[in-house]
Amino acid sequence: MEWLSEVSTPLLILGGMALVFGALLGFAAVRFKVEGDPIVDQIDAILPQTQCGQCGHPGCRPYAEAIANGEAINKCPPGGQATINELANLLDVEAIPLDAEHGVEDVKKVAFIREAECIGCTKCIQACPVDAIVGAAKQMHTVIVDECTGCDLCVEPCPVDCIDMVPLETSLQQWHPDKPGDGIALIASDRPERHTDDRSAA
Amino acid sequence: MSHSEQRVTASERRAAREAQLIASEKARDLARELKIYDFHGGVHPPENKHQSTAEPIGSIPLADDLIVPLNQHIGATAIPLVKLGEDVLKGQKIAEGDGPVSCPVHAPSSGKVMAIEPMAVPHPSGMVADCIQIRTDGRDQWYPLEPVEDFRSRPVDDLLEKIRDCGIAGMGGAGFPTAVKLNPRGGAEIDTLVINGTECEPYITADDMLMREHAEEIVAGVEILAHLLDQPERVLIGIEDNKPEAIAAMKKAARGTRFHVVVFPTKYPSGGEKQLIQILTGREVPNEGLPANVGIVCQNVGTARAVYRAIALGEPLISRVTTVVGESLERQRNIEVPLGTPIRHILDSHGVDRKQLQRVVIGGPMMGYTIDDESAPVVKTTTCILAPTDRELPAPPPAQACIRCGLCAEACPASLLPQQLYWYARAEDREKLQAYNLFDCIECGACSYVCPSSIPLVQYYRAAKGDIRTAQLEKEKADRARERFEYRTLRLEKAEQEKEAKRLARKKAAEEARKQRERNADSPEAKAAKAESDVVAAALARVKAKQAAPEQQLARAQRALTSAEHRVERMQGKLAEAEDAQKAQLEAQLKTAELKLQEARQKLAEAEKLAATAPAQQTPPPAEPSITDDKLAVASSTSSAASSAIEKAKAAAAARASMSPEEKLATEIEALEKRVAKAEARLQKARSEDDPNTGAFETALNKMQDKLAAKRREQSGDEPE
Numbered sequence: 001m002e003w004l005s006e007v008s009t010p011l012l013i014l015g016g017m018a019l020v021f022g023a024l025l026g027f028a029a030v031r032f033k034v035e036g037d038p039i040v041d042q043i044d045a046i047l048p049q050t051q052c053g054q055c056g057h058p059g060c061r062p063y064a065e066a067i068a069n070g071e072a073i074n075k076c077p078p079g080g081q082a083t084i085n086e087l088a089n090l091l092d093v094e095a096i097p098l099d100a101e102h103g104v105e106d107v108k109k110v111a112f113i114r115e116a117e118c119i120g121c122t123k124c125i126q127a128c129p130v131d132a133i134v135g136a137a138k139q140m141h142t143v144i145v146d147e148c149t150g151c152d153l154c155v156e157p158c159p160v161d162c163i164d165m166v167p168l169e170t171s172l173q174q175w176h177p178d179k180p181g182d183g184i185a186l187i188a189s190d191r192p193e194r195h196t197d198d199r200s201a202a
Numbered sequence: 203m204s205h206s207e208q209r210v211t212a213s214e215r216r217a218a219r220e221a222q223l224i225a226s227e228k229a230r231d232l233a234r235e236l237k238i239y240d241f242h243g244g245v246h247p248p249e250n251k252h253q254s255t256a257e258p259i260g261s262i263p264l265a266d267d268l269i270v271p272l273n274q275h276i277g278a279t280a281i282p283l284v285k286l287g288e289d290v291l292k293g294q295k296i297a298e299g300d301g302p303v304s305c306p307v308h309a310p311s312s313g314k315v316m317a318i319e320p321m322a323v324p325h326p327s328g329m330v331a332d333c334i335q336i337r338t339d340g341r342d343q344w345y346p347l348e349p350v351e352d353f354r355s356r357p358v359d360d361l362l363e364k365i366r367d368c369g370i371a372g373m374g375g376a377g378f379p380t381a382v383k384l385n386p387r388g389g390a391e392i393d394t395l396v397i398n399g400t401e402c403e404p405y406i407t408a409d410d411m412l413m414r415e416h417a418e419e420i421v422a423g424v425e426i427l428a429h430l431l432d433q434p435e436r437v438l439i440g441i442e443d444n445k446p447e448a449i450a451a452m453k454k455a456a457r458g459t460r461f462h463v464v465v466f467p468t469k470y471p472s473g474g475e476k477q478l479i480q481i482l483t484g485r486e487v488p489n490e491g492l493p494a495n496v497g498i499v500c501q502n503v504g505t506a507r508a509v510y511r512a513i514a515l516g517e518p519l520i521s522r523v524t525t526v527v528g529e530s531l532e533r534q535r536n537i538e539v540p541l542g543t544p545i546r547h548i549l550d551s552h553g554v555d556r557k558q559l560q561r562v563v564i565g566g567p568m569m570g571y572t573i574d575d576e577s578a579p580v581v582k583t584t585t586c587i588l589a590p591t592d593r594e595l596p597a598p599p600p601a602q603a604c605i606r607c608g609l610c611a612e613a614c615p616a617s618l619l620p621q622q623l624y625w626y627a628r629a630e631d632r633e634k635l636q637a638y639n640l641f642d643c644i645e646c647g648a649c650s651y652v653c654p655s656s657i658p659l660v661q662y663y664r665a666a667k668g669d670i671r672t673a674q675l676e677k678e679k680a681d682r683a684r685e686r687f688e689y690r691t692l693r694l695e696k697a698e699q700e701k702e703a704k705r706l707a708r709k710k711a712a713e714e715a716r717k718q719r720e721r722n723a724d725s726p727e728a729k730a731a732k733a734e735s736d737v738v739a740a741a742l743a744r745v746k747a748k749q750a751a752p753e754q755q756l757a758r759a760q761r762a763l764t765s766a767e768h769r770v771e772r773m774q775g776k777l778a779e780a781e782d783a784q785k786a787q788l789e790a791q792l793k794t795a796e797l798k799l800q801e802a803r804q805k806l807a808e809a810e811k812l813a814a815t816a817p818a819q820q821t822p823p824p825a826e827p828s829i830t831d832d833k834l835a836v837a838s839s840t841s842s843a844a845s846s847a848i849e850k851a852k853a854a855a856a857a858r859a860s861m862s863p864e865e866k867l868a869t870e871i872e873a874l875e876k877r878v879a880k881a882e883a884r885l886q887k888a889r890s891e892d893d894p895n896t897g898a899f900e901t902a903l904n905k906m907q908d909k910l911a912a913k914r915r916e917q918s919g920d921e922p923e
Contacts (some may be wrong), residue, residue: 128685
């Protein structure tokens with residue numbers, strides 16, 4: 001009988017602990033349940049939200065979901081290399097160059113409607129993924145520049161071809177200088193004569 | 203009695219003693235706090251201040267054209283108030299500030315507005331910005347000024363409004379609207395007003411000369427500033443010890459006031475707002491905070507003088523003292539120059555030698571920037587125009603590799619780690635840059651100055667700051683785009699669901715109605731409904747017949763086709779003749795025309811098919827001289843009008859269904875009478891106004907009267923029966 005209690009005591013203790021922790025885990029799974037897939041949200045936050053579909057998905061979120069399921073991270077031309085780098089950082093994979101099949105990196109652009117030619121067909125309004133075009137049937141349409149993501153989805157449906165994609169101009173307030181060019185490669189003896197003056201000569 | 207008196211005097215004495223103690227303690231505090239603190243780092247570049255202090259503040263002849271930028275401050279661009287060709291007077295407001303953080307702009311001299319367009323402005327980008335160009339008339343005639351008499355008796359808000367209205371922005375270089383700075387938000391309690399007369403940057407002497415020559419005006423301005431800030435405990439005027447004349451002048455002017463002129467050793471960049479505050483009070487402005495967070499407001503001496511002139515003389519900010527210096531100039535001095543004076547004009551009137559001139563720098567050699575276009579004007583923040591020779595300010599030598607010597611960290615007045623920031627800026631690691639407090643960098647250039655490898659460190663920081671700001675803006679925009687996209691998707695889904703629900707409901711209702719009808723097929727309502735639907739069906743048939751007679755359609759399609767063909771031909775002809783500029787537009791028009799032609803062809807083909815399959819069997823509907831018929835005739839011309847007419851006809855039919863023929867006739871006559879009366883009135887009006895349509899109105903009235911007479915006959919003929 002001795003051996004029975006010797007075996008049953010640890011069994012009981014371990015079994016009891018298993019039950020308690022199982023209950024705890026079960027409770028935590030219900031109580032702290034995370035809605036949705038957090039990694040998709042994180043990826044979606046990095047994507048540029050142009051909703052242009054150049055990646056082959058109907059919007060940025062579907063592409064984020066696809067990336068979470070293992071699709072390549074280099075299919076977003078509007079985001080360019082910066083977005084690829086950030087995604088690589090987030091997902092801990094290698095940053096690969098942009099896949100040219102889906103388009104090439106370009107300057108930021110916005111749609112512009114040549115209003116004199118607009119016939120008011122509303123086709124572009126229906127195409128705009130972010131409701132950035134105002135207008136009504138048989139009324140002239142125009143683009144809200146601040147809301148336009150430059151996805152160029154409105155260009156193709158226009159029957160009179162009156163939509164241009166124009167590069168976005170930087171305003172004086174938003175301008176900032178570029179990073180200096182890398183001068184380290186320059187050989188010091190190649191500099192022009194005047195640069196050899198003592199700096200404190202003045 | 204005497205007992206209580208004694209007690210009163212005792213308590214009085216105690217109170218007096220306490221007050222004395224507090225006062226002495228305060229004085230001790232003050233004395234203690236007036237000691238000078240030091241800030242971390244700093245450098246001692248060659249001062250180069252003597253060149254421009256030899257002469258008193260001068261002036262130059264008025265320029266022919268003044269170019270006044272609409273944005274000379276931090277904040278929103280001002281909105282022009284004048285029109286092209288308008289005559290303006292000196293000091294007249296020509297643009298109004300847009301929003302709370304903005305500044306109005308005034309005409310610096312009298313003249314005519316020649317242009318309001320983008321022109322070169324002093325900005326490191328070399329970009330253009332909206333400016334008002336004024337061609338001066340040389341009379342320099344003032345707009346009537348409105349000084350504020352006895353500012354102490356006026357409410358603070360009025361004075362702030364006056365300062366704002368006079369367009370005063372910080373004149374030390376940043377250009378923050380002064381009225382905003384004097385009105386600290388969140389009710390922060392200000393115990394110290396710091397007046398910045400430091401001017402630590404090499405070459406610049408504008409504030410120095412201003413203090414030497416206009417110390418009284420500055421002190422008067424400080425009095426106003428102190429009044430506006432509810433008389434802060436201490437008012438400190440900080441001046442570096444390399445300006446003995448200015449110190450003497452300011453001390454003399456401040457005699458008899460409670461303002462302290464504090465002198466401290468020269469070191470660059472002690473003129474930075476945060477550095478000066480640390481020197482004078484020992485307090486550090488928190489990360490991403492404002493001086494107001496530590497109970498301090500800091501104003502430049504030039505701003506103090508501008509405030510004095512605005513309040514006491516009513517003068518808006520239309521001129522400033524600027525240092526004109528550099529070895530390529532014949533004459534180096536300070537000038538009081540109207541804002542908007544082109545820099546070329548200033549250089550020319552100081553005998554610039556363009557062979558010697560290496561570049562034009564706005565501001566000093568440490569923090570200034572080069573401009574390429576000399577037509578850019580002097581603005582509210584232009585402290586110095588530096589025109590150096592090659593020898594004087596050589597172009598920076600090529601950068602070499604960072605050797606991690608750490609001199610930059612020793613020199614940094616903000617106690618940052620410049621070399622770490624440099625590496626992260628080169629790698630564009632934004633997170634790390636922010637973690638290393640990049641935004642606390644004041645871009646003073648001390649690190650670049652001491653760097654033995656001549657790395658342009660500040661340029662890296664400026665670029666990185668801009669990058670981060672742009673990225674933040676883009677992130678905000680992306681978030682907004684996501685929100686809008688999600689909302690749109692939601693909306694479309696909802697619309698689809700609603701449509702579906704409506705369709706189902708309609709289907710159900712139709713089913714129900716059919717069942718109902720089947721159940722009591724010969725109730726009076728069903729009959730009425732049937733009669734009504736008969737009327738509607740007949741009307742619809744008529745409309746259809748008129749619209750869809752195959753021959754008619756065929757003819758119409760042919761007409762459309764020929765006209766479209768003509769149009770295309772004409773467009774092609776025009777396109778051949780047109781200039782290049784119009785070509786794009788014409789091509790677009792041609793494309794539309796071609797599209798229309800195609801459409802017309804399709805329609806024609808359809809119409810021909812229809813004409814072939816359906817021989818003209820349809821008999822024209824019998825013409826009934828009734829109001830409904832009139833309406834339907836009109837309705838057939840346009841489909842949308844038709845539907846509304848059908849609605850009306852339905853209503854009329856429903857009404858008539860419950861009437862006897864006599865009643866029907868009576869109502870018809872009544873309606874006709876009304877119409878006749880209306881037509882008569884219209885004709886009367888047309889006649890009185892000599893309308894060209896009078897004839898048409900007349901015939902319409904005659905017709906209607908005939909119709910009315912016929913109805914009346916019918917009625918009277920009916921009655922005997």
